[in-house]
Amino acid sequence: MTASMGTNRYGKSGIRLVLVRRGADRHELRDLTVDVRLEGDFARVYTEGDNAPVLATDTMRSTVYALAQEHLAGSVEEFGRALARRYLDATPTATAAEVELVEHGWSRVHVDGAEHHHAFEAGSPAVGTAVVRLGQDGAALVRSGISRLTVLKTTGSAFAGFLRDEYTVLAETDDRILATEITAEWTYVEGSDPAYDDVRTVARQALVSSFAMHDDSQSVQHTLYVMGEAVIDACADVAEITLRMPNKHHIAVDLSPFGIDNDHAVFVATDRPFGVIEGTVRRS
């Protein structure tokens, strides 16, 4: 036998859950996509075709729906924890369960200035995210985040003084559009008992405000740090935050062939290629 089984994991992805709570005054709506993964001593499933230790991924799916009413009452992190706990209990062979949750936002419809009882409109494309990892040994790790949060500012951003080699053609600029789609994920200070939803609200505000207010941005990197620092400052429970910020390039169009002056006014928004900046800012 020349081969043996190494690390492995399995699960279910793309479980779509919509939960309605029919309150006396009004309905509440939750809209989640859930991914589940199990790790453990599953080698014989692969090498022998022995399914005895396997919780079917269809069962993972059912479990999300079965636990929703009871356990999706507050944060997605708490729901993720209940799910992970359940998967570990149901699967003795598993050593760890990981549940990844994405919450899609809906805005309540306003009619004549008043909140409607049960109608919603899809709002910002930004989503709340969480990854909850539990071990059979009791170890727990929660990462929370925000994704698809796209921001742009029309000035206050430069890029100059960078390395130049024989393949460098990019001109320096002291004024450009800065645009990015933020993916943020943070972990919590050990021993803290965070109010997950509050942290996400405050973190989001800190990210957007610091992006807007950073008026001498020298690079995406420079602004990334300011944004990470703002979250660390604003959220005492956050231990570190990792930001992934693609540089969504906006190129000023050369209108001089047409005798038109383009003073930072007319831009092409490009899709590819794009810069990617990733970095972690830690609490000192």
Next chain:
Amino acid sequence: MTASMGTNRYGKSGIRLVLVRRGADRHELRDLTVDVRLEGDFARVYTEGDNAPVLATDTMRSTVYALAQEHLAGSVEEFGRALARRYLDATPTATAAEVELVEHGWSRVHVDGAEHHHAFEAGSPAVGTAVVRLGQDGAALVRSGISRLTVLKTTGSAFAGFLRDEYTVLAETDDRILATEITAEWTYVEGSDPAYDDVRTVARQALVSSFAMHDDSQSVQHTLYVMGEAVIDACADVAEITLRMPNKHHIAVDLSPFGIDNDHAVFVATDRPFGVIEGTVRRS
């Protein structure tokens, strides 16, 4: 020769334009995707390979950027008209020019409750749309619209009393989730001089409000009509409105095998297949 050239058109698609106006008080941001198409007597371009009558699609692209500062001061409809006019002037062989514009929304960032001078966040996925068609003979047609406007209500929607044949398994329901992604497009009363942006704002409000308030919806069709009627009522300049409303099905999960009661609470949001309802509501 067994073949001959029939109808044809050509153009450029996916022209991405971002325009910044640097006002004294604050910056304004416009973000458009533009498609251009020309029709005319271009048969010999196809059959002879004679490019003499052809305005290059690259020139169509340049023209969008060249005209932006001067002509994208108000509505996308007016910008589209200026572009179409220019394409016809530049291309004697063309009999008609069609310009399709999609405007992507950005929300101004608020910091400490105040509007920021030059920072924006990608807001609702809903976009404003316009198609402007001009003929060399002076004929003009403007269609305006809204797309990607997703709404959902958690009650007030039924579907019952429909035809049943041997392949019908769907149960009747007097309470379901109604969700759709609205594509709306309207034309204007002949001779009217509409304030395009105002019409779009009012139409959007009318669509969302009437969707929310239609509390005895018998079908997507039924609500579509109420929504179209609301726009006709609210916008005196609108001649007719065509609505395309996919039925984004939400299926209540059967939790009875688990001894759990699911009283219109836990749903699966499904992607495919989906219903599609299209209809035009006209001013009488």
Next chain:
Amino acid sequence: MTASMGTNRYGKSGIRLVLVRRGADRHELRDLTVDVRLEGDFARVYTEGDNAPVLATDTMRSTVYALAQEHLAGSVEEFGRALARRYLDATPTATAAEVELVEHGWSRVHVDGAEHHHAFEAGSPAVGTAVVRLGQDGAALVRSGISRLTVLKTTGSAFAGFLRDEYTVLAETDDRILATEITAEWTYVEGSDPAYDDVRTVARQALVSSFAMHDDSQSVQHTLYVMGEAVIDACADVAEITLRMPNKHHIAVDLSPFGIDNDHAVFVATDRPFGVIEGTVRRS
């Protein structure tokens, strides 16, 4: 009442059907996506909320599965006809039924040079398409096609001699990459009884061969015509063919700043914007 109901239609989209025929020698696989639409006198469904004339879109879906074994034995056109017939029979209020079918290709796996009995690999992204429209009055229209057929040639294509105006910056070229994703759709000579699958096979070959062999292409338009003509010549049953051919631009990179000669060797493949050329070639 200021509003009334105009034209309308409704149906189901994205019905995914996989059919396996377990032959003695080997299994056959069909993989389709089906869309269904009905038109008719459905105004009161919209204005009154009266569902009595409505065949539920869920029933449309069931019908596709119920009829598959019996009616998907040959071409998708014949299956579409059986479906459309059935929808009209089941829905007296409908005046016309339209069924749109996309067939996804799978290649049989070869092991040691021999065809495998029941294993398949997803092959070319090109798909076969058909739209079958039947009226209660017996009128029938079949359009067949091929989509997502992407071809590229590295030479034999020029673009010069086009109109130049003040916004034209594009240089003329006598040698460029020509690349497109073909969408082709054809109708049949009245009274013909076409072997649909054979026509599609021959048409596909004619499209690709004529694209490859057209060595003095002056434009996408020029090659489009040659390709349409090739199909008309090769397929006696085809009355006319409409081709939609985006110009997938490949831009030669300027390497002169690096002292490197780029003699039609190094290109950027761009996504947006792109040219779009559409035209119909008819049998004379």
Next chain:
Amino acid sequence: MTASMGTNRYGKSGIRLVLVRRGADRHELRDLTVDVRLEGDFARVYTEGDNAPVLATDTMRSTVYALAQEHLAGSVEEFGRALARRYLDATPTATAAEVELVEHGWSRVHVDGAEHHHAFEAGSPAVGTAVVRLGQDGAALVRSGISRLTVLKTTGSAFAGFLRDEYTVLAETDDRILATEITAEWTYVEGSDPAYDDVRTVARQALVSSFAMHDDSQSVQHTLYVMGEAVIDACADVAEITLRMPNKHHIAVDLSPFGIDNDHAVFVATDRPFGVIEGTVRRS
């Protein structure tokens, strides 16, 4: 100061390169998408806004095009190595460079049975992949792979004997469709000097053949192992292979309400949710 900079990296993604080699007999076509990432001691770029150590991502892009003719003569792995070497040389502050390459396949067009000189058709959606990581310290790691390789078999696959808990509703089956989109990535035996292209060809054949021939599949896991083992057996230079195989579920449709027997013939292909199985098979 409450915050400090942790790990970080930056680069350019989505660099699209098409390279044509104009041989005497015929043209050769290469079509790649390249991503570049640098790691190193860049903290002051973030914290100070000091760009002195930064190779602009635009330069990364230019470098891909500048090096293509000379260095993309053989495998993507060798091209990746040349690029990574160059990025490290140009960026003293970088400690490691990672280049990720995806090669898109094109099939040469055949006309009348003969290979065409310079025309190509987009073929299988499967792509070749490579990740080359170089350190300033000379460390090198090459991972090669294949992605988007979709296979399906209509029989020879079971799923039974799995764990059942209170949320398990899935029935056992001894005959189902097995379909997956393979993502495979392998590393090489230390000290080996692999012919990368040959390994990829042999690995692909081994993956597809073993998938097809594994006629008593008890699960995706079971078949994943057989496939990994086949690659280990067939490719002496491969140290280990990691396979990611989503379970693209095909659900047999219940036609019994219509009095129709569905003996493993009529299936719905579903998009979401889907199973995901990942595992590494190692050379013993």
